[in-house]
Amino acid sequence: DSGVTQTPKHLITATGQRVTLRCSPRSGDLSVYWYQQSLDQGLQFLIQYYNGEERAKGNILERFSAQQFPDLHSELNLSSLELGDSALYFCASSVGTSGRTGELFFGEGSRLTVL
């Protein structure tokens, strides 16, 4: 158990819908990272927050958004879902500073299936 909690573990929804994925970091970790893993793209970095502020952005679609709340949990919102958004979405956390990642620990992931 990494200490990073993600919900839900599985989610099936239809095209055009919106979903929210939730992540609770390890106790004491200020940084949260979101990754997408699909069969054809591998593990892709989406976005990172440090103590509530966005610090790094990857290839995150405009239909996707995220935030980190004062209690440090984070949510990834995916809207206008398309078939190609079906993937495993991982959250990770670290004690890293605002400028470095430190050691990342991953949650078990949320498997999204868009039908």
Add this chain to the structure above:
Amino acid sequence: GIQVEQSPPDLILQEGANSTLRCNFSDSVNNLQWFHQNPWGQLINLFYIPSGTKQNGRLSATTVATERYSLLYISSSQTTDSGVYFCAVEWGGATNKLIFGTGTLLAVQP
């Protein structure tokens, strides 16, 4: 951007065999980690190793940052070692994120 290449892409071993997985990266890095993704999809930390050598049971890792590569050694492999092994780096040109390699798919047969 930085390129992270892993080799071999696939590997089949008999239980008890040893193996070496390699990760090459094209630029200097601040951080390097090895992960194991098991058949259930979980990403498990193996090593945080920006430089030097570490050992944990049957696994060990070495990173030679000046030569831009890292090696993961698996000794006396077991069927539970099966899965995908990823290395991931934090590149100095784009901090605050780990960039993953394409992985090595390992299958250990009984």
